[in-house]
Amino acid sequence: MATSVLDELLVAARRRSRADARISSLAELRREVGRMPAARRFESTLRAAQRVSVIAEAKRSSPSAGAFDLRAGPAAVAELSRDYTAAGVAALSILTEPTRFGGSDDDLVAAARIGLPVLRKDFVVDAYGVWQARALGADAVLLIVRALGDDLLRMLITTAGEAGLDALVEVHDGAELERALDADATLIGVNARDLATLEVDLDASLPLLRHASDAGATVVAESAIAGPEDVARASEAGAAAVLVGTSLLRTGDPGGAAARLVHAAPRRTPAPSLPLASRTAVKACGMRTEAGIRAAVAADADLVGFVLDQRSSRAVAEDRAAELIGILRGPRPVLVFRAPSRDEVVEALNRTGAAGIQLAGYDTPPSWLTDVAGPLEVVIGVVHAPRSVTDALRGAEAWTAAGATHVLLDGAPAAVGGGSGSGAPVEIARRLGRIVPV
Numbered sequence: 001m002a003t004s005v006l007d008e009l010l011v012a013a014r015r016r017s018r019a020d021a022r023i024s025s026l027a028e029l030r031r032e033v034g035r036m037p038a039a040r041r042f043e044s045t046l047r048a049a050q051r052v053s054v055i056a057e058a059k060r061s062s063p064s065a066g067a068f069d070l071r072a073g074p075a076a077v078a079e080l081s082r083d084y085t086a087a088g089v090a091a092l093s094i095l096t097e098p099t100r101f102g103g104s105d106d107d108l109v110a111a112a113r114i115g116l117p118v119l120r121k122d123f124v125v126d127a128y129g130v131w132q133a134r135a136l137g138a139d140a141v142l143l144i145v146r147a148l149g150d151d152l153l154r155m156l157i158t159t160a161g162e163a164g165l166d167a168l169v170e171v172h173d174g175a176e177l178e179r180a181l182d183a184d185a186t187l188i189g190v191n192a193r194d195l196a197t198l199e200v201d202l203d204a205s206l207p208l209l210r211h212a213s214d215a216g217a218t219v220v221a222e223s224a225i226a227g228p229e230d231v232a233r234a235s236e237a238g239a240a241a242v243l244v245g246t247s248l249l250r251t252g253d254p255g256g257a258a259a260r261l262v263h264a265a266p267r268r269t270p271a272p273s274l275p276l277a278s279r280t281a282v283k284a285c286g287m288r289t290e291a292g293i294r295a296a297v298a299a300d301a302d303l304v305g306f307v308l309d310q311r312s313s314r315a316v317a318e319d320r321a322a323e324l325i326g327i328l329r330g331p332r333p334v335l336v337f338r339a340p341s342r343d344e345v346v347e348a349l350n351r352t353g354a355a356g357i358q359l360a361g362y363d364t365p366p367s368w369l370t371d372v373a374g375p376l377e378v379v380i381g382v383v384h385a386p387r388s389v390t391d392a393l394r395g396a397e398a399w400t401a402a403g404a405t406h407v408l409l410d411g412a413p414a415a416v417g418g419g420s421g422s423g424a425p426v427e428i429a430r431r432l433g434r435i436v437p438v
Contacts, residue, residue, distance in 0.1 A: 005063045005100070006123075006195040010147055012099045013123040021128055029131040033163055041276075042117040042140035042166040043187040044435050045090055046241045047218045048273040051265040052231055053090035055119065055220065056258045057245025058111065060095075060102025064198045067102075068249040074110035081114040083255030088262040091117040093243055096136075105136050112137025119168060119243075123147060130159045140166040140187070145176040146195060154183045161431035168220065177208050181215050184388045186435065188212045189243065193223035200224045206237040213238025216390050218271075218435075228264035235266040272400035274407070274437050281406065283380075285336065286314030287324060297330050303378060304331045305358060308348060309338040322352040334358050334378055338417065342368040349376075358382065360410065360417045364395075365402035373403030380406040384414040386424060389431045396436045407438045 024032075046053045058077045061067045070076055081092055094111045095103035103122070112118050120138035124130060125147065133141040143156050153169070160167040169185035171177045172194055180188050190212060192205040202224035212219045219241075221234035226247045234242055244261065248254040284296035285305030296304050306321040307314045316324075325333045333354040337345060339361030349357070356378030359369070365381060373379045381399025386392035386409065396407040409424030409432070410417045423429075432438050 004196040005198060006144075006147065009097065009100060009123045010125060013097070013125050013129070016098075017126055017128050020132065024132075024135075026128050026131060029128070029135045033131060033134045036134070039134060039139040039164045039166075039434075040117040041434060042091055042119065042168075043218050044273070045117055046187075046220070047271045047435060049090060049240065049268070050270050051262075051267050052235045052239065053241035054088075054231075054258060054261050054265060055091045055093050055241055055243040056084040056087070056089040056248060056254070057093040057121070057243060058084075058095065058107065059121075059245055059249070061100065062246065063100050064193070064200075065246050065250070068246075069252065070102075070249065072102075074104070074106040077107040078110040078114065080254060081111040081116070084258050085114055085116055087255050087259035089116070089258050090241065091119065091140075093119045093121045093245065094138075095245075096120055096122045105132075108133075108136045108138060112139075124156065126152075127156065127159045130156055130165065131163050134163045134165050138165065140168050142168050142170060142189075144170045144195070145179050146170075146172065150179060150183065153179065157183055157185060158427055161427060161434070164434070166434055170222065171208065171212075172205075174208065174211075177212060181212075181217070181390075184390055186217055186389055186393060186431070187220070188217040189220040189222045190239075191222040202230065202233070206233065209234060209237035209239050213240075216394055225261075228261060231261060231264065232266055235268060240268065272397045274400055274405065276437055283334065284331070285334075286312075286316075288314070288316045288320070290324070290327065293324055293328055297328075301331045303334050303356065304328060305334045305336045306352075306354070307336040308340075309336065309360075311338070318348060318351060321354075325352050325354055332356050332378055334380060336360070339414070342366070342372060345372060356380070358408065360384070361414050363414050365399050365404070369402045369404075373405075376405075378406065379404045380408050382408045382410050382417060383424075384410050384417045385412060386428055386432075389428050392424075392428050392432045392438075393435060396432065396438060400436070407436065409438055 060070045094108045095101040117139040119140040120133040169180045170189040190208045192202045221239040222243045225242045225244045248257045251257040281302045283303035284301040334356035336358040358380035360382040381404035383395035411424045
């Protein structure tokens with residue numbers, strides 16, 4: 001049976017991975033990544049954008065289009081990346097595959113210094129490639145479903161989260177899309193090009209874009225984007241972004257062509273989002289004594305929680321909470337409830353003088369929250385026992401849309417959550433935190 005271009009690329013990728021691992025081990029890469037600042041947010045940038053985002057690509061050649069007019073060396077990629085940035089693109093895609101695309105790891109290093117979120121576009125076949133992508137400065141890594149088994153796909157998505165990267169999971173047909181969704185991918189690229197035959201069919205990709213978007217994913221349309229009309233069609237099908245390379249590089253003025261696409265990009269309804277804090281907020285919860293208040297202040301906590309649900313072992317009486325709030329200086333007080341009524345919340349706020357609430361015990365935000373949240377400084381919505389990152393993201397965005405200023409993940413189910421102290425799975429929290437603040 002004849003081998004496809006993809007088969008050849010995967011063989012070359014495995015060979016490169018083994019060779020690179022002999023130079024820098026996986027353990028060395030992990031230590032290097034541990035010393036790096038946090039990666040820029042790739043998926044979050046696309047998901048929260050008010051227009052369809054353009055991800056502009058740098059490559060010197062491709063199996064389908066041949067060679068492009070991009071000089072050798074990382075300086076040329078840096079120059080092109082600056083042109084793309086000036087054009088207003090949302091992110092960059094950098095080919096590092098050397099055998100058929102003319103890329104190099106140095107190209108990625110150069111582009112990452114420009115400032116935009118950067119995708120390493122290569123044929124990742126193992127955990128080494130994921131960690132290497134981050135060590136080179138990438139903010140996202142491409143995972144091609146067709147190239148990976150189910151267990152390996154899920155493992156590499158998890159590894160990307162551990163490395164602090166977003167994973168763009170690429171599919172071409174319905175079966176691959178279902179595999180991506182089953183693997184809990186939240187950022188999905190639908191490639192209109194069949195990597196086995198190199199044929200392109202934008203029409204066939206449109207239903208996949210819609211299905212992925214309806215499933216809650218951040219969706220990127222890849223290949224077959226030649227102009228504003230194609231961007232509009234992808235947008236109507238649910239794409240939050242388009243990844244464009246060949247049509248830009250063929251023009252002789254990739255920066256100018258990118259600017260025209262950005263200018264013509266349709267408006268879209270962004271996902272509900274919260275501003276990214278300069279540092280992680282700390283809440284000391286379960287306060288019942290003056291000593292606890294002093295300890296929270298000394299620890300420079302941002303928030304202090306008073307659990308009013310009397311079923312909790314950490315509960316405090318409402319009048320005692322009012323006394324403690326009266327002596328609190330610095331951290332903002334938050335009343336912690338489990339499935340309260342609107343009247344219970346309003347009355348407790350009035351009696352204690354608090355200006356913050358945490359609402360647990362709900363599967364979805366209560367309908368009255370929008371009215372109550374307006375004058376409050378802090379509204380924390382609790383997402384209970386999420387089964388997946390997709391599930392947690394859906395819950396976090398529902399709370400944000402309802403007026404929450406913060407989202408908290410709780411490992412306990414809604415029936416027992418709220419002041420329980422049960423943490424959510426680290427893997428889910430880690431990946432969700434790349435998309436929305438939690």
